Amino acid sequence: MSSLLLHHPVALSKPPPSLHLPVSSTNPRSPWKIRFASRAYAATHSPSFGEIHVIVGPMFAGKTTALIQRVQLETDQGRRAAMIKSDKDTRYGLDSIVSHDGFKMPCWALPDLSSFPAKVGPLAYDELDVIGIDEAQFFGDLYDFCRNAADHDGKTVVVAGLDGDYLRRRFGSVLDLIPIADSVTKLTARCGLCEQRACFTLRKTNDTEKELIGGADVYMPVCRQHYVKGQIVVEAARIVLESQKIKL
Numbered sequence: 001m002s003s004l005l006l007h008h009p010v011a012l013s014k015p016p017p018s019l020h021l022p023v024s025s026t027n028p029r030s031p032w033k034i035r036f037a038s039r040a041y042a043a044t045h046s047p048s049f050g051e052i053h054v055i056v057g058p059m060f061a062g063k064t065t066a067l068i069q070r071v072q073l074e075t076d077q078g079r080r081a082a083m084i085k086s087d088k089d090t091r092y093g094l095d096s097i098v099s100h101d102g103f104k105m106p107c108w109a110l111p112d113l114s115s116f117p118a119k120v121g122p123l124a125y126d127e128l129d130v131i132g133i134d135e136a137q138f139f140g141d142l143y144d145f146c147r148n149a150a151d152h153d154g155k156t157v158v159v160a161g162l163d164g165d166y167l168r169r170r171f172g173s174v175l176d177l178i179p180i181a182d183s184v185t186k187l188t189a190r191c192g193l194c195e196q197r198a199c200f201t202l203r204k205t206n207d208t209e210k211e212l213i214g215g216a217d218v219y220m221p222v223c224r225q226h227y228v229k230g231q232i233v234v235e236a237a238r239i240v241l242e243s244q245k246i247k248l
């Protein structure tokens with residue numbers, strides 16, 4: 001399974017950690033000594049810190065495409081990367097992340113993120129520079145995993161997921177990452193009804209559970225106007241169906 005660690009054919013070593021030490025060259029108390037000591041300390045003690053980049057948006061906004069492109073770019077630059085997705089999403093099998101346009105990348109499909117280091121092997125985990133996570137809304141341990149990976153393990157974590165569900169409520173812990181993220185990107189899709197910018201996902205069926213795996217058969221990206229109108233239509237249909245059930 002180590003083939004799922006994506007890497008460039010030419011092995012490059014990790015870049016050295018950058019020095020951001022507040023040493024002033026005008027310090028009257030032996031500036032060179034302080035600067036030298038600080039650099040020596042940093043070289044031996046400074047861990048290389050990671051980063052967290054979050055990509056959110058409605059369905060069909062291009063989140064998976066952006067994640068694949070970002071991780072591909074990293075591997076092209078010689079960094080070692082692995083992709084993870086939730087094993088709840090079985091739409092395209094479990095061995096690949098696949099965008100709605102058909103772009104693919106091999107991945108680990110896992111029930112949770114904490115099992116990843118053991119699954120991949122501790123040595124292989126240590127060597128990883130970049131971890132991509134798709135369908136992040138489905139991971140209950142998303143926050144702890146990403147924080148540890150970036151703060152303590154020096155990983156660059158790129159996370160793609162839904163910020164909101166079909167009722168526009170927060171989805172999983174994706175939003176909890178914002179305070180610990182280096183960057184947050186909200187992508188938009190095209191409204192399935194008017195082609196305007198779409199920020200929301202409309203569920204076209206009467207199902208009410210929060211988690212319901214599906215694609216264009218169940219969901220449509222919509223603008224604000226069509227989200228509000230669409231909710232009224234779906235709710236009206238639900239009431240009609242409920243009343244018919246009662247009569248039967």
Ligand SMILES: Nc1ncnc2c1ncn2[C@@H]1O[C@H](COP(=O)(O)OP(=O)(O)O)[C@@H](O)[C@H]1O
Pocket residue numbers: 057058059060061062063064065066098099100101189192216221
């Ligand atoms: N029914 C559809 N509605 C909207 N976009 C679609 C549909 N089917 C395929 N697409 C394509 O899906 C692409 C986005 O795919 P993807 O990166 O998987 O999005 P996300 O991960 O945000 O759901 C769009 O650029 C669009 O070309």
Ligand SMILES: Cc1cn([C@H]2C[C@H](O)[C@@H](COP(=O)(O)O)O2)c(=O)[nH]c1=O
Pocket residue numbers: 058059060063064089135161162164165166167201210211212213214215219
């Ligand atoms: C809105 C919404 C979506 N889901 C599911 C449907 C899909 O399986 C994924 C999202 O996939 P994508 O890569 O963002 O296209 O999430 C859900 O379970 N509940 C919802 O409310």
